[in-house]
Amino acid sequence: MTQVKSPMAGSVWQVVVAVGDSVGEGHELIILESMKMEIPVESPHAGTVTAIAVEKETRVEEGDLLVTID
Secondary structure (H helix, E strand, O other), X not given: OEEEXXXXXXXXXXXXXXXOOEEOOOOEEEEEEEOOEEEEEEOOOOEEEXXXXXXXXXXXXXXXXXXXXX
């Protein structure tokens, strides 16, 4: 199980995946917006999305849990 965490403070602009989706290494999971820039958060490895801890427009801080992948 891998917990993908936010690399910085910002807002969730888009949730690209859904629970049950298969993802590959480098697959976009979440797109954050910070300082008017869009920052993609990618999967560190292949697996299946088992949980999504945020939704669109959620404010996150650095280190907050975004997605869990098995």
